[in-house]
Amino acid sequence: MSLHDLFVIILISLLIVELPAFGLAKLFEKAGIPAWKAWVPFYNTWEIVKVAKIRRHWFYWQFIPVAGWFISIWLLVEMVKLFGKFRFLDHAAAALLSVLYFPMIGMNPKVKYLGPEAVKNHKKTTLREWIDAGVFAVVAATLIRVFVFEAYTIPTGSMEKTLLVNDFLFVSKLSYGPRIPNTPLAIPFVHHTLPVTHSKSYTEIIHLPYTRWFASPVKRNDVVVFNFPAGDTLTKELDSADPYYDILQSEEMKQYQQLKGQIANEAELRAISKQKAREIVWTDYTIMTRPVDKRENYIKRCVAIAGDTIQIVDGILMVNNQKAFVSPTAATEYIVNTTSNTILTEEGLRDAGIRLTSEPNSLPDFQPGTANSYKINLTEQEVEILKKIPGVTLTREIEPIGDPRIFPRDTANILWSVDNFGPLWIPKKGVTIQLTPKNVACYRRAIKVYENNKWEERDGKIFINDQEATTYTFKMNYYWMMGDNRHRSQDSRFWGFVPEDHVVGEAWLIWMSWEKGVRWSRMFRTIH
Template identity: 45%
Template sequence: MKLKFWQKDTAGKPKKKKTKAREWTDAIIFAVVAATIIRVFFIEAYTIPTGSMERSLLIGDFLFVSKVNYGARIPMTPIAFPFAHHTMPLTGTKAYWDGVQWKYRRLPGLSKIKNNDVVVFNFPEGDTVLKEAQDADYYQLLLTSSREELRSQYTILDRPVDKRENYIKRCIAIAGDSISMRNGVAYVNGKAEPLKNTGQMTYTVNFTTSDINLDLIRNLGVRTEDIAQVSDQVYQIKTSAEILTELKKLDFVRSVMLFTEKPGIFDRSIFPHDPNRKWNLDNFGPIIVPKKGWTVTLDSASMPLYKRAIEIYEGNKLEQKGNEWFINGSKADKYTFKMDYYWMMGDNRHSSLDSRYWGFVPEDHVVGKALFIWMSFDSNGSLLNKIRWNRLLKGIH
């Protein structure tokens, strides 16, 4: 029996059979829509491109990040090319249209962000980028250059919140916490929070000889770029506590000492870039992380810490006239925050651009919670050892 190319529906009208082209088009559209819904509201895959979370997360790890745990964020820039974040892969042009912007809204989540969660978020200082040097931090460059000087060398771009670069760090302090750091150890609400065993610090290693077999050190898991020679027999090595234990067992190691910046030395690159605060990478604070409903007094001590949050993240017009502050045209001596904020730091403490450099992460920048590693590739491994089998389906803690 031959099948007819058309048949009548219940209304008596002929119903043509779909062509192959139409079937493929419908299937592609359905797949794109379904995948977009999944990655926006449920789960999305990310990769680790830098060593800022070594050795908790390695370069080449592929993660699944949950949008459900903290509640999926409704797209703030809804008109965008599917599967492209902010830039088209071939043309280098914008992958979104910012002519339509929606207010920040988030669906209910399973939980709130907790201390030590590993979180994916949009880079807070990513609102302004340099087209020809997108890996550079525009605001860090402003510490030594003017906007006019940068404009003469680069094309300056603005990006909406949800189209800023995705970062992954550990949430050291949540909204309302007090965070400080002394000699490389973080303190949350006055309690020491030692670095995880898989995190990395810098150690000064004194060897018994200048004829050092660095391959033995690399074989322990230390990357070449994490080994720096200071003198004939002294090196600075960035590594984890686990690897350090094995390193100390080598018969040509004389001594090992933790290296940290000295207290009281001012580093202008460290948030809030205030000369009145002699803070550096390993010594800063205390800083209170803003919480929704928390009120701060506006004065010369607090404003270096909270000015950007009030003006940029919460969208107020902020002016200073003499010693007085005006918010949206009205004189103000206090401000009550509208959002929760977080303090994020990398586990590779001396190779991580994190909250120590750019301050708080607002809640509207939060993307999701890192769940587990579904694949991991070692670019330095041999052809047969490219896949790190021991990291597959490994949970992130």
């Protein structure tokens, strides 16, 4: 646990006992306790323990990290019982809305102090006991999930060989500060879709703005879980399995080819292709949107932070003109050639210490090509192992430039690939940039979608919120996320920047791993 994590836990503990202080002071007065004691953190709960005649060891349990939060909340509930508040709604209000509920009953002249004898004489029904226990469990689990950590499963091989498919992780919400949900009215333990009915698990009747308590920035090279930025719009039929923007781009390219011989003007051709593609996709699919906190969770490594400049040259990642950190478990595809008397096999490579995977619906790590030629997905350590085999030569596979799927998907002005990319500056909060024809495609979505500005382009000019603009000052920090499995990862090279409000937490610990049985060697392994 880092110092920042400990700092966050302590502050949340203080908030739980300090936020109800105003109303608690009114209740203390009615109970014959000096009101000033309600304003002193933990001294107030000590007074509750005494007046309610609760065993005093419960006071000390409050100082256990995280678990102590629930002891403090329970003590607040015990306090309202002293005033004859035994209904379920009273206890729920005391636990969840004490900052409002305590002043309400504290200033109500009809609410009288009854003392611990009233509590002792009150009997709950069996049903009520079960309801209280169930609600407490749900509230506790929800608070832990929102503020402390969340379980996450690796669904794809984009982080191989650092993280494997069916690794089960704990993701720390404390590392970057707990993010308050945009959609607080949601069914617990379900991300965005209910099982069976496949309907939304949340409502946007209440939609809260981005708020992060005790924020700490993402650090370069952290393994981060975040909400998929391009998951704001999607099709109900395919969801994020085939992202809306990929479908739209594919249809746009199809329309472009069909209209190419009919429209001579290139700008007009692209505009009409885009409009027709949108009309077709919106006719053929059911389009829906999701708020930030309900978009799919992705996991990648943060290779560059706000203010950095990245560039990829022949597969080598550079950050601020320096070769970037490469995880020892990061994998890249190599073309491996051997002499005629050297044959490579999966079994032989595994015996040599090379880990090969073949996940469903993905390319295997070992792909035989023509005679004595192979495509193999390797870490740097595994490359050194292969180099020692007589008759083996390796070359890094380099994808050609001009892939239309590559961010910012503007092949008319920018020709990049997964292996030759940039240079590109990562937006930083408070920094102002010049908007030019060369960089508009890179920053348009951040300005328009992530920072919620009205964006228009007319007569070669840019208008932001109806004002002509040649510069823009960013309101958030952004990050560049890439998978360690560099040729098998849909990451920032395809969809761009990750805004700070999309960051969920830091991947912390592998608590379980499964592949036709438990992978015991991966149990309780921290993630680097």
